[in-house]
Amino acid sequence: MRAHMGVPLIDARDLVRTYAMGGATEVFAVRGVSLSVDAGEFVALQGPSGSGKTTLLNLLGLLDRPDSGALTVAGVDASGLSENARADMRRDRFGFVFQTFNLIPVLSARENVEYPMAIAGRPASERKARAEDLLSTVGLAGKAGVRPDLLSGGQRQRVAIARALANEPAVVFADEPTANLDSHTADGILELMRRLCDASGVAFLFATHDPRVVEQARRVVALHDGRIESDAVKG
Amino acid sequence: MSPLALAWRNLVRQRRRTLLMGIVVAFGFAAFALAGGFIAQSFEGLREGTIRSVGQLQAVDRRAVASAEETTLQFGIPNAVRARALVAADPAVSSVLPRIDFVGLASNGSKSVPYLGVGVDPEPEAAATGAREMVVSGSYLSGDGGEGVLLGTGLAAALGAKAGDRITLMATTPDGSLNAVDALVRGLVDVRIKELNDRYVAAGTPLVSRLLQTEGTVSKLVIFLKPRVDEAAAAARIRAALTGAGYPVVVRGWRELALFYEQVKLLYVGIFGFVGTVLVVIVILSAAIVMTMAVVERTREIGTVRALGTRPSGVLRLFLAEGVLIALLGCAAGAVFALLVRAGLNAWGFTLPPPPGGTHGDPIHVQVYPLAYAAGFVAMLLTMTIASYFPARRAARLSIVEALAHV
Numbered sequence A: 001m002r003a004h005m006g007v008p009l010i011d012a013r014d015l016v017r018t019y020a021m022g023g024a025t026e027v028f029a030v031r032g033v034s035l036s037v038d039a040g041e042f043v044a045l046q047g048p049s050g051s052g053k054t055t056l057l058n059l060l061g062l063l064d065r066p067d068s069g070a071l072t073v074a075g076v077d078a079s080g081l082s083e084n085a086r087a088d089m090r091r092d093r094f095g096f097v098f099q100t101f102n103l104i105p106v107l108s109a110r111e112n113v114e115y116p117m118a119i120a121g122r123p124a125s126e127r128k129a130r131a132e133d134l135l136s137t138v139g140l141a142g143k144a145g146v147r148p149d150l151l152s153g154g155q156r157q158r159v160a161i162a163r164a165l166a167n168e169p170a171v172v173f174a175d176e177p178t179a180n181l182d183s184h185t186a187d188g189i190l191e192l193m194r195r196l197c198d199a200s201g202v203a204f205l206f207a208t209h210d211p212r213v214v215e216q217a218r219r220v221v222a223l224h225d226g227r228i229e230s231d232a233v234k235g
Numbered sequence B: 001m002s003p004l005a006l007a008w009r010n011l012v013r014q015r016r017r018t019l020l021m022g023i024v025v026a027f028g029f030a031a032f033a034l035a036g037g038f039i040a041q042s043f044e045g046l047r048e049g050t051i052r053s054v055g056q057l058q059a060v061d062r063r064a065v066a067s068a069e070e071t072t073l074q075f076g077i078p079n080a081v082r083a084r085a086l087v088a089a090d091p092a093v094s095s096v097l098p099r100i101d102f103v104g105l106a107s108n109g110s111k112s113v114p115y116l117g118v119g120v121d122p123e124p125e126a127a128a129t130g131a132r133e134m135v136v137s138g139s140y141l142s143g144d145g146g147e148g149v150l151l152g153t154g155l156a157a158a159l160g161a162k163a164g165d166r167i168t169l170m171a172t173t174p175d176g177s178l179n180a181v182d183a184l185v186r187g188l189v190d191v192r193i194k195e196l197n198d199r200y201v202a203a204g205t206p207l208v209s210r211l212l213q214t215e216g217t218v219s220k221l222v223i224f225l226k227p228r229v230d231e232a233a234a235a236a237r238i239r240a241a242l243t244g245a246g247y248p249v250v251v252r253g254w255r256e257l258a259l260f261y262e263q264v265k266l267l268y269v270g271i272f273g274f275v276g277t278v279l280v281v282i283v284i285l286s287a288a289i290v291m292t293m294a295v296v297e298r299t300r301e302i303g304t305v306r307a308l309g310t311r312p313s314g315v316l317r318l319f320l321a322e323g324v325l326i327a328l329l330g331c332a333a334g335a336v337f338a339l340l341v342r343a344g345l346n347a348w349g350f351t352l353p354p355p356p357g358g359t360h361g362d363p364i365h366v367q368v369y370p371l372a373y374a375a376g377f378v379a380m381l382l383t384m385t386i387a388s389y390f391p392a393r394r395a396a397r398l399s400i401v402e403a404l405a406h407v
Helices: A053-060 A083-093 A109-119 A124-137 A153-164 A183-200 A211-216 B003-013 B015-054 B062-066 B080-088 B122-129 B153-159 B205-212 B231-244 B259-297 B299-307 B312-348 B370-396 B400-404
Strands: A010-020 A026-037 A042-046 A068-073 A094-097 A171-175 A203-208 A219-224 A227-233 B057-061 B093-107 B112-120 B135-138 B148-152 B166-172 B178-189 B200-204 B220-225 B249-253
Touching: A010 A053, A026 A053, A026 A227, A042 A053, A042 A183, A042 A211, A053 A171, A053 A203, A083 A094, A083 B312, A094 A153, A109 A124, A109 A153, A124 A153, A153 A171, A153 A183, A183 A203, A183 A211, A203 A211, B003 B015, B003 B312, B015 B122, B015 B259, B015 B312, B015 B370, B057 B062, B057 B231, B062 B249, B080 B093, B080 B220, B080 B231, B093 B122, B093 B153, B093 B205, B112 B153, B112 B166, B112 B205, B148 B153, B148 B166, B153 B178, B153 B200, B166 B205, B178 B200, B178 B205, B200 B205, B220 B231, B231 B249, B259 B299, B259 B312, B259 B370, B299 B312, B299 B400, B312 B370
Parallel strands: A042 A203, A042 A219, A094 A171, A171 A203, B112 B200, B148 B178
Antiparallel strands: A010 A026, A010 A068, A219 A227, B057 B220, B057 B249, B093 B112, B093 B166, B093 B220, B135 B178, B148 B200, B166 B178
């Protein structure tokens, strides 16, 4: 386990999450996990299927609520937040990248990137400029007006990364971001995220069992049966 | 990207579903608009027919309201010419028609048939009520009517009479004696009610007065008013003028005289209200099913926008906006459809079957009734909002994790 200086960006203490599996049977997806993440970290949550990495990512990203345990985000206790406050915190502090890209199909690439800024109430001119800037950053300057169904898998994931960065988040959660990509494209996406992490100081937290992601990560947290098995920072 | 703009994109994306739902709404709207127009036409026809028959106002001796006459013209209005002039002097009045109600027997010499007679001032009567249009054979009464009479087609058939034939009218005078006059059949009329056609006789007031031996006395004054005047105020003024001149009358409006008008109106409102309710329920159920399908199909998308920070109320607004947009589009299409159907029906000249006891049905003439269009719009808007609300609320309450994992 790691020692921290000051207030961590995300600080989870003894998180527990169970699921009912028919009748009275309860399955522990996460069993008393404690984990801290600091700004600018590039962390991989690694483990086999069913180890709890996606569940943990969902808990840390405020997409799900733990059965017990404490979670603070930049010093704010997230446990007692209302649904609206959690939504606002996700919008303002977090970005998300999904395995299946999850772009809004009726919006163009630029409009997809604009979406988080739109729900944050940012002016249209500012949204448009920032979206185009972000698309340029991820190498899609010429694809702003293109709908997701006309983009390749790699391009869609780049749009998703640009969208995740739209509201200048403190941390981007990425659940198996390379699982649906060929190895060449996956390498490009990983390189892009690492570059963005270095350039902007945004923390990236991956749930993955892709060895390439683990290889690129600067810190690897290994999970097994809902518990942290190891938490190692690479030299 | 406003909820409406996003909703519009989703509707365009799901063209088939939008089209299906739009058609349901359009039919619902058109049904409201057309039924409303038809009801308006029916009420208008009923109102006009009632007024043509009983006038807008009627002045009668107040005793005639409380009890039935034991002898002919027992409660009549004497010196009717003076009373008529008093009423005609009111600025709201357009015409005053004297009428004498009487009964008796009509005979062709070998056969006698009972009749219900009405004495009229022929020309003003025809001008105000369109009585001339009822003539199906021969001609209308001329001048003061002279010795001419009009017979209902059924009565004429019973007597074997036709225009130009002579008949004898018999009736009881106020003093109880029997009197008879010879009359010339000027024409046969169809008063559109079979039972009345079998008994109807109309003649000029001079002939009727001679028959009844009641010179100058009428049963009632039927009053027509100028357009857009206050009926109640006119009735009050006329009653005051007649009462002040020594006529103990009451003046009643056509609604009071034709109780069946309100009853028929209530019946129509009941029938169309029921049909409208069924229609709204069908649209709600159809729309709810379609919107629920939309929510299910877009579960992962809902999870995504929630993950990105859209509040539950934002998801609710998104789906409600889709429902409202479908309602707007459907109503616009429905309005066009209703206007086309209306034009087709009116051009076709389709005639409705006659009402019970009637001899003729009326041709369908569907009006453009703005209130029905407004009611259709409000009904469809509310319907789609209600139909969208519950699937939208379900979408807003979805677990983000489960929604993202939806396949």
